[in-house]
Amino acid sequence: MNVIYILWLRQVKRFFRAKSRIVGAVGQPLLFLLALGYGLGAVYQRAGQGNYLEFLVPGIMAQTVLFSAMFYGAMIMFDKQFGFLKETLVAPVSRLRIMLGGALGGATTAVIQGMLVFFISLVIGFRPQNWLAVLTTLVILSLLAISIACFSSGIGSFVEDMQGFQAINQFLVFPLYFLSGALYPLDHVPAWLRIVAEFNPMSYAVDAMRDTLIGQTHFGLAKDFIVLLVTTIVLMGFGAYRFRHIEA
Amino acid sequence: MSKEPIIRLEHVTKKFGTVTAVNDVSFETRRGELFALLGPNGAGKSTTIKMLTTLVKPTSGTLTLAGHNVTKAQDKARKSFGIVFQDPSVDGELTAYENMELHAVLYSLSRKTARPRIEALLRLVELWNRRDTPVKNFSGGMKRRLEIARGLLHHPHVLFLDEPTLGLDTQTRNLLWDYVQKMRREENMTVFFTTHYLEEAEANADRIGIIDHGELIALGSTKELTKQTKTTNLEQAYLALTGKTVRDEEVGPHEAWRARQRARTMR
Ligand SMILES: Nc1ncnc2c1ncn2[C@@H]1O[C@H](COP(=O)(O)OP(=O)(O)OP(=O)(O)O)[C@@H](O)[C@H]1O
Numbered sequence A: 001m002n003v004i005y006i007l008w009l010r011q012v013k014r015f016f017r018a019k020s021r022i023v024g025a026v027g028q029p030l031l032f033l034l035a036l037g038y039g040l041g042a043v044y045q046r047a048g049q050g051n052y053l054e055f056l057v058p059g060i061m062a063q064t065v066l067f068s069a070m071f072y073g074a075m076i077m078f079d080k081q082f083g084f085l086k087e088t089l090v091a092p093v094s095r096l097r098i099m100l101g102g103a104l105g106g107a108t109t110a111v112i113q114g115m116l117v118f119f120i121s122l123v124i125g126f127r128p129q130n131w132l133a134v135l136t137t138l139v140i141l142s143l144l145a146i147s148i149a150c151f152s153s154g155i156g157s158f159v160e161d162m163q164g165f166q167a168i169n170q171f172l173v174f175p176l177y178f179l180s181g182a183l184y185p186l187d188h189v190p191a192w193l194r195i196v197a198e199f200n201p202m203s204y205a206v207d208a209m210r211d212t213l214i215g216q217t218h219f220g221l222a223k224d225f226i227v228l229l230v231t232t233i234v235l236m237g238f239g240a241y242r243f244r245h246i247e248a
Numbered sequence B: 001m002s003k004e005p006i007i008r009l010e011h012v013t014k015k016f017g018t019v020t021a022v023n024d025v026s027f028e029t030r031r032g033e034l035f036a037l038l039g040p041n042g043a044g045k046s047t048t049i050k051m052l053t054t055l056v057k058p059t060s061g062t063l064t065l066a067g068h069n070v071t072k073a074q075d076k077a078r079k080s081f082g083i084v085f086q087d088p089s090v091d092g093e094l095t096a097y098e099n100m101e102l103h104a105v106l107y108s109l110s111r112k113t114a115r116p117r118i119e120a121l122l123r124l125v126e127l128w129n130r131r132d133t134p135v136k137n138f139s140g141g142m143k144r145r146l147e148i149a150r151g152l153l154h155h156p157h158v159l160f161l162d163e164p165t166l167g168l169d170t171q172t173r174n175l176l177w178d179y180v181q182k183m184r185r186e187e188n189m190t191v192f193f194t195t196h197y198l199e200e201a202e203a204n205a206d207r208i209g210i211i212d213h214g215e216l217i218a219l220g221s222t223k224e225l226t227k228q229t230k231t232t233n234l235e236q237a238y239l240a241l242t243g244k245t246v247r248d249e250e251v252g253p254h255e256a257w258r259a260r261q262r263a264r265t266m267r
């Protein structure tokens, strides 16, 4: 058996054993979906934009993956505090493989949560434009999840406590999310916001999802994919680099 | 017991900012020996073990483990030792068996060789019947036993034990030493340990090093140390060497931080 595989498996097992985590992880996005989807649905329709719930579902799926993959960094901090990290750091394996195994595990659980949100949306009436889109969606969510999990590995390597981690969430992850077009179309926003969104990789993940699932796009799927791939490579590099300097 | 050194420290110094945790320490440990490193709180015992086990890089000096330079040939050095840290390092969400299995993969043991070894070791530490219990439900003593079994899994040449018996009852402490002695005889392993229970060192160690304020101040068997200090047992010798004043029991800032975090997360 392989080191990456066993560390991946560890994350997946831990996820399925913590039932409360699954409920919590899906609860928040569901609240967004219901409150915003039904709350703003009528206004959105009156403005001539069509079905808001349909527009929102891809954004909320991306949100779920963003925040759960980000949470993986907190798991690294817990591993530091509870000592398990030392077990891996004294083992004759490269830091890169340790980082990748855990991050892929964290990414997998994030994708599972994103797909849970998808299935719940099916129940409340969401329909993708075709069923093949589900596969493409999986690819997009995986890219997003892997890049964010690698990023949060890097963060978890040097942030010392939960407060520090919350600060990163407040000042980096929330803005990434709210300024990404996950909740509103980027076609009619003020110029400053459009420019910010264009520099935000999250916008491209959301856009790619929306294109595949409901056929609406702002940037075009090809550009979305290129940006996502580049982001994944850069953040993987960041995670690997930071993790090399981790101290137990 | 052969005379060939398996652990060698040459002029090893470790500084954390302005704190000198280990100061120009040199000594050797023979193959098959049971070696105790004693010293007051904050003396530099854990730091020495962390340097030997590649977790912390020395500021200067050379450490050699089973013939491998610890800083230059990290992976070879890492293959040669097993360790039980001062603080627990098992994954509480996983079962005892899963913790062992994960360790086997980290040390690239094949499943076929790992299985019987895991069973034998879990039986040795009397946890085989509890192998499918999540470790978070284990008592402190059970966790320690598991960590010892795990440290032995990949047939290390050297087993490091940093205060392995801290907080354990007398029965468990005796049991632990029985396991360690048994494995050491069977596999000709070297054991390097620290403890604050001097009677444990007196009963088990072949040789003892005493470190204080980061400096090695004495080295020898219990007999040699008592002779040197004209005392009758190790505890008296130890007190004669290190003095009777209490150390400021200040734990390292890092350890203190971690303890705080743990308390906070548990709440
Ligand atoms: N990561 C660190 N950063 C800063 N100082 C440290 C760090 N680790 C240890 N120290 C300091 O180095 C000194 C030696 O600490 P060490 O943990 O090696 O002592 P010890 O002999 O194991 O003590 P104890 O018996 O309490 O476990 C202490 O003064 C400690 O505060």
Ligand SMILES: [Mg+2]
Residues within 6 Å of the ligand: B045, B046, B047, B086, B162
């Ligand atoms: Mg210590």
